[in-house]
Structures are given as C-alpha cells and as structure tokens.
Amino acid sequence: MSETTHDSAVAVSAPPSPDDGLSPAELAKKYGLSVSGARVGLGEYIRQMWGRRHFILAFSQAKLTAQYSQAKLGQLWQVATPLLNALVYYLIFGLLLSTSRGMSHEVFIPFLVTGVFVFTFTQNSVLAGVRSISGNLGLVRALHFPRASLPISFSLQQLQQLLFSMIVLVIIMVSFGSYPGLSWLLVIPALALQFVFNTGLALIVARMGAKTPDLAQLMPFLLRTWMYASGVMFSIPNMLAEKNVPGWVTDVLQWNPAAVYMDLIRYALIDGYGASNLPDHVWAFALGWAVLIGSAGFVYFWKAEEQYGRG
Amino acid sequence: MAEQTLETIEPTAPAGARVPTVIADDVHIVYRVNGGPKGRGSATAALSRILRRKGSPGMREVHAVRGVTFVAYKGESIGLIGSNGSGKSTLLKAVAGLLPTERGSVYTDGQPSLLGVNAALMNDLTGERNVILGGLAMGMSREQVRERYADIVDFSGINEKGDFITLPMRTYSSGMAARLRFSIAAAKDHDVLMIDEALATGDRKFQKRSEARIRELRKDAGTVFLVSHNNKSIRDTCDRVLWLEKGELLMDGPTDEVIKAYEKETGK
Numbered sequence: 257m258s259e260t261t262h263d264s265a266v267a268v269s270a271p272p273s274p275d276d277g278l279s280p281a282e283l284a285k286k287y288g289l290s291v292s293g294a295r296v297g298l299g300e301y302i303r304q305m306w307g308r309r310h311f312i313l314a315f316s317q318a319k320l321t322a323q324y325s326q327a328k329l330g331q332l333w334q335v336a337t338p339l340l341n342a343l344v345y346y347l348i349f350g351l352l353l354s355t356s357r358g359m360s361h362e363v364f365i366p367f368l369v370t371g372v373f374v375f376t377f378t379q380n381s382v383l384a385g386v387r388s389i390s391g392n393l394g395l396v397r398a399l400h401f402p403r404a405s406l407p408i409s410f411s412l413q414q415l416q417q418l419l420f421s422m423i424v425l426v427i428i429m430v431s432f433g434s435y436p437g438l439s440w441l442l443v444i445p446a447l448a449l450q451f452v453f454n455t456g457l458a459l460i461v462a463r464m465g466a467k468t469p470d471l472a473q474l475m476p477f478l479l480r481t482w483m484y485a486s487g488v489m490f491s492i493p494n495m496l497a498e499k500n501v502p503g504w505v506t507d508v509l510q511w512n513p514a515a516v517y518m519d520l521i522r523y524a525l526i527d528g529y530g531a532s533n534l535p536d537h538v539w540a541f542a543l544g545w546a547v548l549i550g551s552a553g554f555v556y557f558w559k560a561e562e563q564y565g566r567g
Numbered sequence: 568m569a570e571q572t573l574e575t576i577e578p579t580a581p582a583g584a585r586v587p588t589v590i591a592d593d594v595h596i597v598y599r600v601n602g603g604p605k606g607r608g609s610a611t612a613a614l615s616r617i618l619r620r621k622g623s624p625g626m627r628e629v630h631a632v633r634g635v636t637f638v639a640y641k642g643e644s645i646g647l648i649g650s651n652g653s654g655k656s657t658l659l660k661a662v663a664g665l666l667p668t669e670r671g672s673v674y675t676d677g678q679p680s681l682l683g684v685n686a687a688l689m690n691d692l693t694g695e696r697n698v699i700l701g702g703l704a705m706g707m708s709r710e711q712v713r714e715r716y717a718d719i720v721d722f723s724g725i726n727e728k729g730d731f732i733t734l735p736m737r738t739y740s741s742g743m744a745a746r747l748r749f750s751i752a753a754a755k756d757h758d759v760l761m762i763d764e765a766l767a768t769g770d771r772k773f774q775k776r777s778e779a780r781i782r783e784l785r786k787d788a789g790t791v792f793l794v795s796h797n798n799k800s801i802r803d804t805c806d807r808v809l810w811l812e813k814g815e816l817l818m819d820g821p822t823d824e825v826i827k828a829y830e831k832e833t834g835k
Contacts, residue, residue, distance in 0.1 A: 284587070293661075310708070395704075398686040400680065
C-alpha cells in the first residue's frame with residue numbers, strides 16, 4: 257500500500273500525499289465508503305424489499321412450478337394433492353373415528369376440509385420458512401438482496417398453493433349444499449390476515465433455523481401438536497361442552513391464531529356454521545395476531561440481517 | 568506498485584488523488600462447520616449446549632482469511648492468486664458483503680457484486696424463465712430484464728441448434744447450461760466487479776466471446792477483482808496482484824513481480 261510521492265505534486269488543496277498515515281477506517285470515512293454488508297435501517301430495508309417485489313413474486317412462482325415439473329400430470333397435482341389430503345382426513349376422522357360430534361354430514365365434511373386446507377397453509381409456511389435461509393445458503397452467499405425476501409417468497413408460494421386448494425374447496429362446498437353468497441367475500445380479509453400472520457411466523461423461524469438448523473427436524477412435531485390443539489378435525493366448543501371445563505378455557509383455545517383463521521373461513525363459506533361457533537372478538541384477534549406476529553417477525557428477522565450466510 | 572498502476576488510473580479524479588473503492592482492514596473470516604469428526608458427544612450433551620448457547624465441540628471452526636489488509640483504487644484491475652483453499656473466493660465474498668467478517672471490516676463504495684447467478688436458477692424451469700428469474704435475482708428491474716432478454720439468449724447461443732430456450736434447464740448439456748448461466752450473470756453492469764475463475768466455460772468459440780464480454784464489463788466497472796489459476800489471464804488483464812496463502816496476504820504488488828515470485832514458489 258505504498259502511496260507514492262509521485263502524487264504529491266498535483267494534490268489539489270490538501271497537503272502532500274493527503275492519505276498517508278490515515279488508518280483504513282479514516283480513509284474510508286474520507287471517501288465516503290460504507291461497511292460492506294452492513295445492516296441498513298428498517299425504513300431503508302423496507303424500501304429495498306419493495307424494490308425486490310418482482311423477484312419475490314417470480315421466485316415464489318418458480319418454486320411452485322418447479323415442484324411438479326417432473327410429474328406426468330404436471331400442474332394438475334396442484335389441485336390433486338389437496339384433494340387427496342382431504343380424502344385421507346375424511347376417511348380417518350369422518351368415517352373411522354367420527355369426530356363430528358353433533359355436526360351434520362353436510363356441515364362436517366366442509367368443516368373438516370376447510371380446517372385441513374387452512375391449517376396446511378400455516379403449517380407449510382412455517383416448514384418452508386424454517387429452511388428458507390439454511391436451505392438456500394448458496395443463494396444467500398452468491399447474491400445481494402434483503403434476506404427477508406426468502407421467507408416472504410416461500411409464504412407467498414404457500415398462498416398460491418392455497419388458492420389452488422380453494423378450487424377444490426369450492427367444489428366440496430357446493431356438493432355439500434353451501435352455495436356462494438355474499439358472506440364468501442369474508443374469505444378475502446381472513447386469508448389476507450392469515451397470510452400476514454404466516455409470513456411473520458415464517459420470518460421468526462427462518463432466523464431461528466438459520467442459527468440452529470436442527471429446528472427443521474423438530475418443527476413437524478410442534479406443528480402436529482398445534483394442529484391437534486387447534487380443532488382442525490373437531491369443533492373446540494362442542495368437544496369441551498361434554499367435559500366440565502370453565503368457559504374461559506374454551507375461549508382461550510379458540511383465540512389460538514390457527515383456530516381463529518380456520519373458524520373465520522368456515523364461517524364465511526359454510527351455510528350451517530353460524531356465528532355461534534365463533535369466539536368473542538374474533539375479528540379483533542384475527543387482526544391482532546396478524547399485526548403482532550407480522551411486525552414482530554419482520555423486525556426480529558431484520559435484526560440479524562448481516563449474519564445470514566455464515567455457517 | 569507505482570508505475571504499473573498509475574498508467575491505468577482514470578482521469579476522472581484529479582491526477583494524483585487516487586480514489587479508493589474497496590478498503591479491507593484486517594479482515595478475518597471464520598467458517599463454522601457442524602458435524603466435524605471431533606464432536607461425538609451424546610445427544611443430551613448436544614441439547615444442553617444448544618440450550619446454553621455454547622459453541623459445541625462438534626462445531627469446527629475454519630479460519631479461512633486471517634488479517635488481510637489492502638486498499639483498491641478506482642480503475643484498478645486486481646488479480647487474486649494462491650493455491651486451492653487459500654481463501655481467495657472467501658475474501659471476494661466478504662468484499663461483496665455476502666459473508667460476515669469475524670473481525671476487521673470491509674469498506675466499499677456502492678455495492679460490489681460477484682459475477683455469478685447459479686444459485687438462483689432452477690433446473691426444473693425452462694431456460695426462458697431462468698433468464699427472467701436470474702435477472703430479477705441480480706437486482707435488475709422487470710423492464711431491464713425484458714430489454715436484455717433477447718441479448719442474453721443470443722449471447723448464450725442456446726437457440727443456435729433449435730428452440731432450446733423453452734426446454735427445462737435440466738435437459739441442457741453441462742456446457743449449454745454453463746453458457747446460459749454466464750450469459751445471465753454477465754448481463755448486468757457493476758461498479759465493483761468480482762469474477763471467480765469458474766466462469767471460463769463452454770467451447771472455444773464461447774470462451775472467446777465471454778472473454779470479450781468480461782473486458783467490456785471491466786471497462787464500465789470502477790474496479791475489477793479476478794480470481795484465477797491461469798497466470799496468463801492474470802497477466803493479460805490485471806495490473807496488480809494479491810497473493811493469498813493459508814488465508815494470509817503473502818504479497819501485494821505489480822503483476823509481474825508477484826507472479827514471478829508465485830511461480831518460483833510453486834516451482835513452475
């Protein structure tokens with residue numbers, strides 16, 4: 257790093273060899289260089305994310321398409337997979353275990369299938385989220401982009417997957433006597449809130465999974481426990497009504513975010529599933545969970561932005 | 568380094584006032600690798616380590632870059648040499664801000680970028696979609712990708728033997744895939760450009776074309792870093808060379824001097 261005397265003769269308004277004797281940090285400051293890979297402020301981070309929105313969308317669609325590109329039936333599996341899923345749950349919980357508990361056949365089948373699809377949306381977002389950094393280290397180490405793009409992109413992929421499942425759902429609704437009506441529009445805000453909630457959760461587990469990849473092994477068990485506690489294949493109030501538990505226990509169980517979103521979508525779509533099945537303040541909880549987990553997850557993920565890629 | 572570099576300084580800055588674009592200040596980089604042969608502890612021991620947030624004995628540390636300091640100036644073209652595993656690529660990634668430093672810091676002007684896009688591409692997608700995805704991944708806007716799409720495909724020569732761009736990339740031969748990857752990566756302009764050697768791919772005709780493209784990119788970029796084991800291509804393109812060995816900066820100076828010392832050392 258010999259800054260030669262050659263330079264000194266023409267230095268403009270500075271003493272000879274002005275950069276001599278400056279420490280690297282001072283030199284960087286003088287020429288306005290910034291630390292490479294440093295974390296930017298939250299506002300700037302959001303601005304960068306917005307700049308990458310096309311990448312986020314394209315990446316999620318690419319992942320979705322790539323999933324079934326080797327299968328003979330191709331993209332038909334987008335619809336066939338949720339359909340088969342619903343069938344399996346119907347066989348086990350509808351026919352073998354009959355957990356319907358007082359619900360009529362016309363209500364229980366749509367109830368069950370909606371629950372499975374909506375919970376799967378959250379479940380898969382979390383599963384994809386936990387691997388979104390640790391499973392894409394090559395990408396993280398090769399290119400520059402706000403890392404939150406990855407978990408968000410994976411959640412977006414799950415949302416698109418859910419929209420395919422919705423086609424199946426509509427068919428099931430209609431064949432069990434729930435016809436499209438104005439209340440169906442409620443699905444849109446409910447799913448939007450659930451998407452924000454899922455993304456926040458995916459961001460949280462993405463940071464944890466980047467640090468401790470073992471979480472990817474653990475996560476399926478946690479999620480399955482969550483599923484059984486959320487009333488996917490049984491109605492929480494009906495189930496607890498037979499037991500002798502105080503009313504607030506039922507409320508607390510029903511305010512669990514997965515249960516809230518499932519109930520809202522069931523309420524919107526199924527004719528025989530009235531407001532009496534919903535807990536108090538259900539929309540407030542739907543909004544609260546989305547805002548809380550969405551923003552907390554985003555900030556939590558951003559706080560470690562400069563550390564992703566080591567490992 | 569005086570005579571060699573001074574000739575190539577661009578007249579943008581007042582003569583003599585050399586503008587630094589990359590400053591590496593005592594950079595240390597440590598990789599942490601799970602599951603080295605050292606850690607045979609029991610599962611419960613591993614669990615308690617995770618809970619107590621301690622580094623495990625199974626976690627091995629690889630100190631890949633040890634205290635490298637240099638300043639790169641605008642208009643310089645810098646070669647990185649050294650044996651395999653000496654930390655060249657790792658250093659480039661740290662300069663690009665893709666790998667966090669353990670100690671020390673890297674200061675840069677703008678966003679240096681590594682020429683390479685492989686990781687963003689998906690083998691199951693068509694070449695067409697990969698061009699778009701790769702362009703977006705590198706930070707190009709939708710319009711920019713659309714504008715350059717035809718150029719990228721033409722440059723790669725994928726369509727010379729038929730309409731292959733609409734086939735999934737997994738059906739390409741390794742040479743064809745490499746050509747497409749290079750074409751996508753080279754489609755963007757960069758301030759500080761870093762080129763890893765692995766890019767010299769494809770048949771002879773394509774290699775010539777990609778060399779020309781790299782020269783073009785160099786002209787537009789402020790500073791260029793080139794990793795290569797090919798001393799001739801370093802001599803052709805670089806006016807300054809950093810020689811890394813075991814993560815330490817062994818020598819930093821004009822190309823001829825450093826390459827001579829390197830060749831003597833490696834017993835060429």
